[in-house]
Amino acid sequence: MNAISEIRERIALEALKYIGNAKVIGVGTGSTVGKFIEKLGEYRREFGDRLFIASSYDTILKLREYGFKVIHPLMVSEIDVYIDSADEVDKELxxxxxxxxxxxxxxxLTxxxxxxxxxxxxxxxxxxxxxxxxxxxxxxPYAVTMVYRYLKSRGYNVKVRYTTKGKYGPVISDIGGIILDIKLDSPVNVRDLERELKSIPGVIETGLFIxxxxxxxxxxxxxxxxxKRS
Structure with a gap:
């Protein structure tokens, strides 16, 4: 096991402590979350009676592989705890x-x-x-060309994300959208950026979690x- 795998195993075990008596558990997506699901599987006797809501098809398949019950969000009114990872985190969380x-x-789900x-x-x-x-x-998808050109006109360094293996073409989100990636060269006010992006017709959501x-x-x-957030 390499160093990163060992780190992910430790933080996955730490995350298990926050499940407590939660009956409905939301689970995110990604390789770090995959390690968390693996640890859940090792403690299936303790968590096997819980209900899980997944953020992606990949997570559904991984949870089902360990025999956990995955339900649709329409079946519940609230989620007790949500566990996920991130691509970046700043000092303000x-x-x-x-x-x-x-x-x-x-x-x-968050x-x-x-x-x-x-x-x-x-x-x-x-x-x-x-x-x-x-x-x-x-x-x-209907608006992706217009959104792309609009962001370019606003000076953003934006690209359509393409797959690197498997079926060639733009990356499709779990709800059927096309992913655009905006590269920043310097710090910006992310709250303002979030508001601006969400105001553009055709934009479904952004990857900024504020x-x-x-x-x-x-x-x-x-x-x-x-x-912990104070």
Whole structure:
């Protein structure tokens, strides 16, 4: 097991502590979340009677592989706890998500959960959002060319995200949108950026998660640090 795998295993185990008596558990998407699901599977006797809501088809398949019951969000009125990872996190506990193209469903589950817990390794901690990872934007396919040109006209460095393996073409989100990636060269006011992007007709959602973290678990080579929003 390499160093990053060991770190992910430790933070996944730490995240299990925040499930408690939760009956409905939301689960995000990505390789770090995959490690969390693996740990859930090891404790299936303890968590086997819980209900799970997944943010992507990938997560549904992984949860079902361990025999967990995955339900549709329409079947519940609220989510007790949501566990996910992130592509970037800043010192204010704001995030960039969407590397797995599940950002819209992830944000919905995050917003409507009583407790939001995110797990990351230390390499995801940045000085400013967009420093290492582009800002994903989920766009209605009908409008993608117009949204793309509009963002270009506003001076944004924007690209259509394309698949790197499997079926060739633009990356399609779990709700059927096309993903645009905005590369930032310097810090910006992410709250203003979020408002601007969400005001554009055709934009479904962005990968900026502002004020949506209750607990952040960061794994380092020699320790695990837990931060909570005050």
């Amino acid at each position: 704001n995030l960039v998500k969407g590397g797995g193209a599940a950002l819209t469903l992830e944000k919905i 917003y409507y959960s009583k407790k939001r817990v995110f797990i990351v390794d230390y390499m995801k901690v940045v000085n400013w959002l967009g420093e290492k990872h582009p800002i994903p934007v989920d766009v209605i 004020d949506l973290v209750d607990v952040l678990i960061v794994g380092y080579k020699d320790k695990v640090v837990v931060r």
